[in-house]
Amino acid sequence: MTTTGRGASGTVNPSSAMVTPGFTWSPGRAFWVVAALVSALFYLFGKDWLPKWALSYPRQWNLPLKTEIGVFMNWLVEDATLGPISFQEFTRGVAWLLEWPLNAATSVLATGLMSGPGSSAVQLLPPLSWLAVIAVVVAMGHYARSRGLAALVGGCFLYLAVFGQWHSAMVTLASIVIAVPIGIVGGLAVGIAGYRWRGLERLLTPLLDLMQTIPIFAYLVPILFLFGFGPVAAMIGTIIYAMPPMVRITMLSLRSVPGELVEFGRMAGCSRRQLMWKVLVPAARPGLMIGVNQVIMLSLNMVIIASMIGAGGLGYDVLTSLRRLDIGGGVEAGIAIVVLAVALDRLSDAYARREPRSGSPTRGGLLKRHPWTVTCLLVVLGTGLAGLVIPAFQTYPAQWQITTGNGWSDLVKWINVNFYDALEAIKTALLLNVLIPVKRFLLAMPWAWVTLLLTVGAWQLAGTRLAALVLALCAFIIVNGQWPKAMVSVYLCGISVVIASLIGISAGIVSAPRPRLWQTMRVVVDTLQTLPSFVYLIPVVMLFRVGDFSAMIAIVAYSVVPAIRYTVHGIQKVDPQLIEAGVVSGCTRRQVLWKIQLPLAMPEIMLGINQTIMLALSMLVITALVGTRDLGQEVYIALTKADTGRGLVAGLSVAFIAIIADRMIAAGVARMRRRLGVDA
Numbered sequence: 001m002t003t004t005g006r007g008a009s010g011t012v013n014p015s016s017a018m019v020t021p022g023f024t025w026s027p028g029r030a031f032w033v034v035a036a037l038v039s040a041l042f043y044l045f046g047k048d049w050l051p052k053w054a055l056s057y058p059r060q061w062n063l064p065l066k067t068e069i070g071v072f073m074n075w076l077v078e079d080a081t082l083g084p085i086s087f088q089e090f091t092r093g094v095a096w097l098l099e100w101p102l103n104a105a106t107s108v109l110a111t112g113l114m115s116g117p118g119s120s121a122v123q124l125l126p127p128l129s130w131l132a133v134i135a136v137v138v139a140m141g142h143y144a145r146s147r148g149l150a151a152l153v154g155g156c157f158l159y160l161a162v163f164g165q166w167h168s169a170m171v172t173l174a175s176i177v178i179a180v181p182i183g184i185v186g187g188l189a190v191g192i193a194g195y196r197w198r199g200l201e202r203l204l205t206p207l208l209d210l211m212q213t214i215p216i217f218a219y220l221v222p223i224l225f226l227f228g229f230g231p232v233a234a235m236i237g238t239i240i241y242a243m244p245p246m247v248r249i250t251m252l253s254l255r256s257v258p259g260e261l262v263e264f265g266r267m268a269g270c271s272r273r274q275l276m277w278k279v280l281v282p283a284a285r286p287g288l289m290i291g292v293n294q295v296i297m298l299s300l301n302m303v304i305i306a307s308m309i310g311a312g313g314l315g316y317d318v319l320t321s322l323r324r325l326d327i328g329g330g331v332e333a334g335i336a337i338v339v340l341a342v343a344l345d346r347l348s349d350a351y352a353r354r355e356p357r358s359g360s361p362t363r364g365g366l367l368k369r370h371p372w373t374v375t376c377l378l379v380v381l382g383t384g385l386a387g388l389v390i391p392a393f394q395t396y397p398a399q400w401q402i403t404t405g406n407g408w409s410d411l412v413k414w415i416n417v418n419f420y421d422a423l424e425a426i427k428t429a430l431l432l433n434v435l436i437p438v439k440r441f442l443l444a445m446p447w448a449w450v451t452l453l454l455t456v457g458a459w460q461l462a463g464t465r466l467a468a469l470v471l472a473l474c475a476f477i478i479v480n481g482q483w484p485k486a487m488v489s490v491y492l493c494g495i496s497v498v499i500a501s502l503i504g505i506s507a508g509i510v511s512a513p514r515p516r517l518w519q520t521m522r523v524v525v526d527t528l529q530t531l532p533s534f535v536y537l538i539p540v541v542m543l544f545r546v547g548d549f550s551a552m553i554a555i556v557a558y559s560v561v562p563a564i565r566y567t568v569h570g571i572q573k574v575d576p577q578l579i580e581a582g583v584v585s586g587c588t589r590r591q592v593l594w595k596i597q598l599p600l601a602m603p604e605i606m607l608g609i610n611q612t613i614m615l616a617l618s619m620l621v622i623t624a625l626v627g628t629r630d631l632g633q634e635v636y637i638a639l640t641k642a643d644t645g646r647g648l649v650a651g652l653s654v655a656f657i658a659i660i661a662d663r664m665i666a667a668g669v670a671r672m673r674r675r676l677g678v679d680a
Contacts (some may be wrong), residue, residue, distance in 0.1 A: 028460055031183045035453055054446045062481040064080045077225050091226040098178075099232050104658035105174035106231075109133070110167060127170070129383040129394045130161045136380075137343065139372040144350035161396040164403060165314065165336035169466040172303050172313030172340065175231065176296070179238045183295045187243045188288070191250020192276065201251060208244045213614070215621040216241050216305050217635045218651025221644045224309055234311030242298035246291040253287030254280050289352030296348050300341045304534045308639070314340070318534050322625070327412050327538045328405025334535030338527060412542045427549050427658035435548055438495060442487040447478050450487075454660065462667035469663065473656040482653040488630040489657065492548060492623075493616040496555035500616070501609050503556070504563020508605075509593065511564070512571035516642055523562065529561045534620045551623035559615035566608025570601030603669045610665040631657075 046055065080087035107113050113125040128136075134157045141150035160169045194201040220237055227233040257280050265279035281288070303315035312336050321330030387394025415423075442450075451474040459467035477486050511518040536554040544550045574597050582592045598605075622631030631650045638647030 027104050031456065031641050032452055033051055034200045039449070039453075042446060042449065043441050046444050046446065050446060054448065055444070057478050057481065057483055059481060061479065063099055063479045064178045066643075066649050067262065069648055070643065073222060073225055073644040088226070092228065093225045095232045095236070098182075098235065098348045101178050102175065102231060102235060104174045105178050106171060109177075110170040110172045126384065126387060126394055127548060128380060129387050130157075130166055130396045131393060132376075132380040134158060134161075135383075136376050137347070140377050141345055141350070143372055144347060144354050148348060149350055153347055155342040159339050160323045160336055162400070162402055163332060163336065164398075164401040165317075166396055167335065168312070168314045168317050168333065169336055170313075172300075172315065172337070173335035175235050175238065175303075175306070175311060175313065176299050176344070177450065179235045179242070179299050180292075183242045183299065184237045184246055184292055186239065187246025187291065187295065188250050190243075191247045192254070194247065194251045195254040204247065204251075207541065209659055209662075210652070210655050211240070211244045213617070213662075214530055214648075214651040214657035215575035215618065215632070215635050215654055217621045217639050217655075218647045220305070220639055221642055224359065224642065225644065230310035232310075232314065234306035234309050236308065238299050238302040238306050238311075238496035241302050242295045245294040245298065249287055249291035250284075253284035253291070256287065257283045268356070286352060289348070293345060293348040293352060295339060296344050300337060300344070301532070303337060304532050315532075318532060322534055322538055325404075325538065325542060326409075327542055328409040328536040329405075330408070330535055331408045332403065332405050332531050337532050344524070394425065408539075412539055415543060423543060426517075427544055431549055434636065435491075435495060435552065439488065439491045439548075442491045443484065445487075447483045451475070451566060452480070453677070454664075458660075458664055458667070461664055461671060462580065466663055466667055470660050473660055476656060477653045479647050480653070482631065482634070482650060485629070485631045485634055485650070486653055486657060488628070489620055489632065492628060492630060493555065493613065493620070493657075496552050497609065497612050499552070500556045500560040500612050501563050504608065505559045505605060508564045508567025508571065508596075512568045518568060520570075525561050525564055528557065533558050533619055537622065537626060548628060550626045551619075551628045554626070555616050555619045556621055558619050559612045562608045563605075564608075566604045566611070567601065570604030571597050573604065603673050606665055606669045606672065610662060610669075613661045613665070616656055617654055617661075620654060 011653070017664070042050070077088050082090050085093075108128055110127055112123045112127045115124050134154050137157050138150045138154040141153040160166050172667070190204070191473040194204050219240065221234050223237050223240075227236055261283055262275070265275045270278060287544065303311065303313060304318050307315035307319045316331050317333035320331050321327070363456070367506050380532060383393050391397075398600060451471065453465050454474060455471045458470040477483055507521065511521045533554075536557050537550075540550045540553045540557075544553065578596055579592055582596045587595065620628070620630060621635045622632070624630075624633040624636040633652050634650035635654070638644070638650060
């Protein structure tokens with residue numbers, strides 16, 4: 001069999017996958033052996049040998065960044081001006097402008113047209129009936145793809161009505177239908193600007209990294225300061241959280257347009273604006289629609305956190321259930337968010353892949369040219385009028401509703417009654433033998449020593465540039481007094497990522513060669529990925545009480561998905577010819593897996609671990625609700641006390657841990673690809 005290196009055709013050198021080089025000593029490996037021995041000595045004798053300042057960075061050396069940020073925010077709110085108006089008046093004016101479309105969408109979908117203030121308001125017109133909304137989404141599904149999609153999205157919305165989640169879901173949907181277009185248009189505009197000016201793109205890249213890694217709780221406080229408490233502030237937070245992927249995908253999609261197409265547009269005499277809107281944007285449409293899908297999904301991920309600053313809907317239902325430890329109500333509202341997410345995800349994906357249909361009638365009456373639009377309008381009008389006479393046409397009858405809340409609560413009670421001793425034994429064993437020793441080990445390490453190890457590791461992986469970045473980010477955490485909490489965060493996320501990776505990689509290895517099993521696994525994975533992070537806390541707390549162990553279980557459940565997906569993707573991506581070569585040379589199935597498939601899939605698996613780390617870090621603030629004492633708790637306390645400086649410094653520390661992990665893993669993956677002879 002002929003072997004070829006990977007070039008333009010994307011093939012791989014089989015010998016690079018099947019030959020394991022022998023172990024050789026090098027200065028780099030010797031350094032890490034010595035580093036392990038020194039770390040062990042620090043753990044055993046550090047408190048006796050080292051001065052106090054080496055183990056705990058002195059408070060008097062801390063930078064007053066938290067205070068300075070607080071002073072700046074007070075100045076911004078109280079004294080800053082924009083011409084004749086104050087900055088606060090400007091931000092409240094923006095909030096007032098955004099309130100109009102949000103109120104309109106809420107009126108159409110949830111509350112109806114109201115007249116009068118507060119509880120004394122009178123309903124002038126009812127909202128769209130549940131039948132009308134279902135008819136509209138069914139029509140959209142059929143138009144976008146097929147009857148199957150129409151049935152799926154119609155069934156999802158029918159589920160919301162049958163299980164008593166309709167009103168809350170419509171409040172959430174009203175916020176989504178306003179926030180998503182603003183996020184899409186804003187992300188598209190910023191992405192186009194970044195595409196046109198490379199300097200702006202270089203400036204945007206680290207800013208987008210921070211926006212995607214800083215916990216959303218950290219910038220809820222400045223949003224509250226500037227825009228007040230309420231649904232509008234929550235929607236602004238949602239837009240900020242959901243916009244970065246649209247910016248990135250816009251720049252990437254525009255740069256991926258073939259140069260020949262751009263050159264053809266220039267030769268045809270297109271101006272700069274025409275080239276953008278007549279050539280580049282239409283050609284990049286499939287990629288841009290992926291960005292639209294991401295904005296929708298991230299907006300739905302925000303609904304619970306947004307409820308903390310005034311948003312209602314399903315997120316508020318989950319949050320109140322968590323506060324009451326009402327597992328049934330929390331799971332039902334969480335599943336309703338999943339169902340809504342699935343419907344919107346499938347619809348947006350269908351519109352992204354939809355091709356223009358030929359043969360559409362351009363003449364004839366309105367019904368012939370726009371049959372679905374006319375039908376939807378008739379259903380809206382008909383159900384609205386019928387609802388005035390028969391309430392069931394307007395609002396799904398309460399006596400027809402189904403609830404599974406008691407079943408979920410009874411299930412947790414049954415587990416507690418029958419397996420309490422076993423669960424406590426597992427919890428105690430892991431706490432005493434894994435969690436507490438790892439936590440003590442990290443807290444016993446001198447801050448300078450850990451920084452040195454990370455810097456040396458970054459230098460070995462990618463040179464001085466990455467080493468300088470890692471050193472600077474570690475220094476920020478140290479000089480702002482966040483190092484002990486950062487080590488607790490690293491310990492909690494580190495153990496969770498190891499467990500999630502072991503589970504995810506094992507599940508991926510088992511599922512990858514079995515298509516039917518993978519199809520079943522995908523359903524579980526999709527559910528885990530769309531289930532709101534808060535929902536994981538409710539059953540975990542009821543089974544294991546509060547503490548680090550409960551936080552670890554919730555983080556593992558939330559972050560295991562990328563490890564499964566990327567492992568399956570990496571194994572399925574391996575060239576079948578290489579597997580055939582291994583079989584011909586006498587390899588068993590186990591040898592094919594360990595000597596060929598896993599080594600070649602390792603870059604993808606490492607990327608999955610990278611994403612697992614990102615999700616684990618994003619859960620830190622959520623797990624602060626169950627008693628963890630890390631950076632997540634610091635961010636959460638800052639939110640409850642409206643302390644902008646404290647929240648931003650802790651949030652930046654979380655972001656910098658994420659950036660260090662991301663950059664070092666990316667450098668390791670690039671090095672691994674080069675060693676395997678695989679182009680990135």
